[in-house]
Amino acid sequence: MYAVIRHHNVKGPEVDELARQGREDFVPIIKQMEGFVSYSIVTSEDLVTTISLFENKEAAEESTRKAIAWAANHVTEFEVPTEVIQGDVVVHELQQAL
Numbered sequence: 001m002y003a004v005i006r007h008h009n010v011k012g013p014e015v016d017e018l019a020r021q022g023r024e025d026f027v028p029i030i031k032q033m034e035g036f037v038s039y040s041i042v043t044s045e046d047l048v049t050t051i052s053l054f055e056n057k058e059a060a061e062e063s064t065r066k067a068i069a070w071a072a073n074h075v076t077e078f079e080v081p082t083e084v085i086q087g088d089v090v091v092h093e094l095q096q097a098l
Contacts, residue, residue, distance in 0.1 A: 001089040008048040035059025
C-alpha cells in the first residue's frame with residue numbers, strides 16, 4: 001500500500017471551504033481511480049490535510065497529477081502552499097466491526 005499526505009495551509013473560514021470543495025469535487029474523481037483504497041480530509045485551525053491510500057505507487061502518483069490539475073481550477077483563490085509527503089505504508093490497522 002502507498003500513501004500520499006498533503007498539507008494545505010489556509011486561514012479561518014477557508015479551512016471549511018477547502019474541505020467542502022475537496023469532499024464535493026475531488027473525492028468523486030479520486031474514488032474512480034484504479035488502485036484507490038481510501039481518502040480522508042482532516043482539518044485544524046489553519047490546516048487542511050488529506051490522506052490518500054492506494055494499492056501501489058503508480059496509482060498514488062497518478063492521484064498527485066489529478067490533484068494538481070484539480071487544484072489549478074478549484075483552489076487558486078486560497079493561494080495554498082502545499083506540502084506533499086508520500087511513501088510506502090508499513091503499518092495499517094483497522095478496527096474490526098463488532
